[in-house]
Amino acid sequence: MSALFALVVACALVATQAFAGPGHPRPPRKTHTLELAKREQRHVPLRKARRPRKATVGERAVRIARRYLGTPYSYGGASPGGFDCSGFVMYVYGKLGVALPHHAASQYALGRAVAYSALRPGDLVFFSGLGHVGLYVGKGRFIDAPQSGDVVRVRPLADRRDSYVGARRIATA
Numbered sequence: 001m002s003a004l005f006a007l008v009v010a011c012a013l014v015a016t017q018a019f020a021g022p023g024h025p026r027p028p029r030k031t032h033t034l035e036l037a038k039r040e041q042r043h044v045p046l047r048k049a050r051r052p053r054k055a056t057v058g059e060r061a062v063r064i065a066r067r068y069l070g071t072p073y074s075y076g077g078a079s080p081g082g083f084d085c086s087g088f089v090m091y092v093y094g095k096l097g098v099a100l101p102h103h104a105a106s107q108y109a110l111g112r113a114v115a116y117s118a119l120r121p122g123d124l125v126f127f128s129g130l131g132h133v134g135l136y137v138g139k140g141r142f143i144d145a146p147q148s149g150d151v152v153r154v155r156p157l158a159d160r161r162d163s164y165v166g167a168r169r170i171a172t173a
Contacts, residue, residue, distance in 0.1 A: 057096055057170070058122015062137045065092045071152045073145045078102055083145040083152060085133050089124060092135065098170060105130040111168040119167055125157065126165040134160075136167065 055063070065088070074082025078091050086107060090100045100107050108130050114123050123136040134144030136157070143154045157164070 056120070056122065057098070058120055060096055061092050061122040061135060062143070064095050065135050065137070065143050065152075066154075068092075068152050069143070069154065071145070073148055073150045073152075075148065077145075085145050088145040088152060089133050089135055093170060100170070104133040107133055108166070108168060111170040114167040114169045116164070116167065119157075120169070122170070124168045124170065126167065127160045127163040128165070129163075130165055132160075132163075 068080060068083070068088070068091075071080060071088075072082050073084065075084055076087065077083045078087030080091075083091065086100075086102050086104045089107060090102050093100050100110065104126060107124055108126050111124070114120075119125070119136045121136060121138040125134050125136050125142050126132065127134070132144070132146075134142040136142045137154060140157050141154050142157050142160075143152065145152045
């Protein structure tokens with residue numbers, strides 16, 4: 001029986017050497033220890049954690065504006081008790097330290113013009129021959145204080161596309 005065992009071991013050894021190939025000797029077996037693991041551990045530099053991007057003034061304006069959803073429209077209003085369209089935009093930007101006039105056409109004279117296709121959250125959007133203003137919130141929607149009997153709400157910009165005049169981006173220092 002021991003001759004048969006020796007023959008099996010010899011065949012296995014030859015097969016192993018043949019599998020490894022002549023130019024590829026089998027690597028020596030390593031005993032895994034904590035010491036070995038520490039020696040073989042490669043140093044991989046850690047990536048610096050990304051700082052969250054600071055919100056733009058426009059994005060902050062949208063966040064503030066959303067707090068007033070449902071506030072009733074009030075002609076000449078510029079407070080949480082009631083807003084008209086320009087008073088709403090004036091109030092929101094005022095919370096960010098940006099002074100705007102309480103008149104849509106006067107607000108249109110500020111900032112810089114923005115193409116419809118380049119709108120970003122916080123841009124002022126104007127309608128009805130500069131008689132109405134809202135705040136673009138992104139994804140083709142804007143927030144405004146529409147008219148008597150209504151409340152501050154978000155709606156699709158496409159609803160007012162026929163009376164759209166233009167948009168302005170309020171620049172801050």
